[in-house]
Amino acid sequence: MTDRTKDEALIREVVARAAQAWDDNDATAYAAEFTEDSDYVAFDGTLLRGREANRDLHAGLFDGVLYGTRMDGAIESIRFLTDDAAVIHGTGSVVFAWQREVPKGRRSRNTWVLVRTADGWQVAAFHNTRVRPVPGEGSVVRLFGNYVRWRTERARAKK
Template identity: 50%
Template sequence: MSHEATEAAAIRERMQRLYECWNQGDAQAYAACFTEDVDYVAFDGSHIQGRQANAEAHQALFDGVLRGSQLDGEVKSLRFLAPDVALIHTEGVIKLRWQRKAPKGRRSIQTMVAVKREGVWFFTAFQNTRIQPPNAFARFMLRLMTPKRSAAR
């Protein structure tokens, strides 16, 4: 296995650890997968800065509305920007404790930056965006921006 493949496997293992911590409702362990100075942007646009703030925000969620929730996710792409820096795209969805399966409308895509520090991969940036089809206004704007093709005569 190449060095890059070995590092990619280590990052994927770290992602699995992240999912496990979420599914256990362990906010401290979840936050420990991130750097001390993490920038974490949630699906609603809220920006959490720092590992401790991340742990506190997630503990409130795990104690409240997301108690017993399950995070299901997968790495869609992973690209090294430097030997110790990687860009990762994942897709995931949260199943709430009373749901048999997660609604498709809640799928999100995440952009993450991982850094290797003292031999361990940590996530230092996280951006979560809900995947949703364009609404009527967005479809109208896309039509306006698409160049019109002249009819052949």
């Protein structure tokens, strides 16, 4: 089994630098952690292609609605796909300057794909999504489930 201790530490440094760049509202430093051709999916589904698109979007956000924000999150797991590629699952939510903690409705989970490049580990892909668990029980869930069943059966009967 390969000892991944050094690579894991280097990957954690990439994520820490990205978080610090966010806290500094520095779009250039944030985007520098990504490969030139990186893919970035924001919490709202926006897809960015490339480091410059990432930098441009975040520069506008840091100058506007994300001004003064900080990142609150943690790495949950690091899994190496190869010696030169790893997947990270973590949390990462925006906290406004007047907030002490992340409001429940703003919790996010993210997936990072990092690759080893000539310049060290960099983020090749990032996907962020809000944590919105689907309720699994209760009268409203049962009622909606019955409605879905009824509509599905009607649609199948028309075919």
